[in-house]
Amino acid sequence: MSTPHTTSSGESHGSAASYLIGFVFAVILTVLSFGIVLTHSLSPAGTLAALSILALIQVLVHLRYFLHMGGDSEHRWNNICFIFTIAFVTILLVGTVFIMTNTAAHMMSR
Template identity: 80%
Template structure:
């Protein structure tokens, strides 16, 4: 009996072991994030940098182990859609911050 599950379209949903590994890594990264903040062992800039790195690794763990996004050719369209979505959201956020900053600067000059 195989521990990998497939859907009716033949896509792999991962194994129980894969989900357990992802869960354990996610918990470890979360505990590390809390430890960095609660111990105050780093400077504020160092804390922000460490949390940023831990958050990026956490996102990659979730993408790989829970969303099953990998480098295989079967995942190409999923990866393209993900990159498009992230790009769109980044443009939206950067544009919003730019507009709000520009508006605030022009309102203060009057």
């Protein structure tokens, strides 16, 4: 059960141990986030910075252990699709904010 499962095209689906490691990391990062907020141990800016760093690490854990996006050549297409999606969503959000800000600025000048 510890061997990775593969599809007919050779794509890896991970192993039970890999999922367990990812789950443990995700739980630890979540508990750390809640602990930082509940104990008020940092300043508001420090709390925001710590939560941002923990959130980024959480995303990386999910990408690696649950979505199986590694640096191997077998994961290349998954990585390319993911990067394209991130780029598309970024362009969409930045464009929307730009258009809405520009519209609001022109509406206020009348």
